[in-house]
Amino acid sequence: MRLPDWPGHVAGQHVDVRLTAPDGYTAQRSYSIASAPSEPEVDLVVERLDDGEVSPYLTDELRSGDLLEVRGPIGGFFVWPEHSDTSVQLVAGGSGVVPFVAMLAHHRTTGSSVPVGLMYSVRTPADVIGPDELQPRPGVGVVLTYTREAPGDWSGLRGRIDQEKLAQHVVPPDQGPAIMICGSTPFVEAVSRDLLALGHAADRIKTERYGGMGEGS
């Protein structure tokens, strides 16, 4: 999207997209920003839900040149910790990786020295979002696990993220990493519970479920 008067965003923030029908009926949903703040355009990743109201419009109907009503950037909590004095551990399930793609892009474009690790659970190779941004590089570790189908020559992890995988691949608790988890509710619940069991502190863990901020905490 080209957004005139866009004030800029912080990696991890989202926008509300609002659609208006001719009779004034409106529908709105939140979508995470996938692009780095330094990019001139703002990228969203929209996962099409077959029974959805807004996502099928965005994926099937919307064309280049259309106007879109967008509000944002929104959210100041689940954002890249710019001046972190510890390493940052990101854990994503499915399209929960989108805010982390923005964070890794920001990390790259700013030459950040904060060590960052991403653990990403994804169904199949075709489902990987932002593969170019997810290449490991100095200071950035990326661990993928395929839950349904892995590439033919895959020698890495398979199956859901569990306590054993977390113990092996996440920055250990004694280094006190800042942890951010994003994905579906069952994913976030399972991962945060496992990380607590491994000795990570609750106040070092930030979570976000699909759809932005929450009800009652």
Next chain:
Amino acid sequence: MSFVSRGFEGRRRSGPPGRLPPGQHDVGDDFPVLSAGPVPYTKQDDWDFSIQGQVDGVQRWTWDEFRQLPREPITVDIHCVTSWSKFDTRWEGVSVDTLLDNVETAAEYVLAFSDGGYTTNLPLADVLDNQAWIVDTYDGEPLAAEHGGPARLLVPHLYFWKSAKWVRGLTLNLFDEPGFWENFGYHNYGDPWKEQRYAGD
């Protein structure tokens, strides 16, 4: 606003007429879960509820004491700022009126506080007169931890982030003190019928 999204018809309004605030959609049988951090699993034995702040003495109820207070069933619509609404949700709990019955205060605001460090602020008037409850059952079952159990605040006339999960008490304040999401750009009051989602709405 005269803006129209080309080619968008939208699903026709679902749910009972007049009960869906602007920009919201009905999630039907779903009950989405959102939170800023891990779910705290507070045991009932370790739980208590406090009224503190601008009061002569702190009032505190253990779980057993809380469970003996007068209870009432509540059936209400709830509206989350992320745009889902859910109709006719059934809860049971204690009216905040009951908890504040013997409290003398000059306070005009409350800050609800929760396990995990979450807070949210409301005008005192908005938790009085049968508008707010501390609930510990949902749909006839003990309130699940992911939905805020052992007990959560329920203030259905405001966006649902005001209905603090894992609530442990109310601090009565002379001055308004923004809570967790209110400090991150969300609206200070949060009336879904006025679409007060973000600061400035």
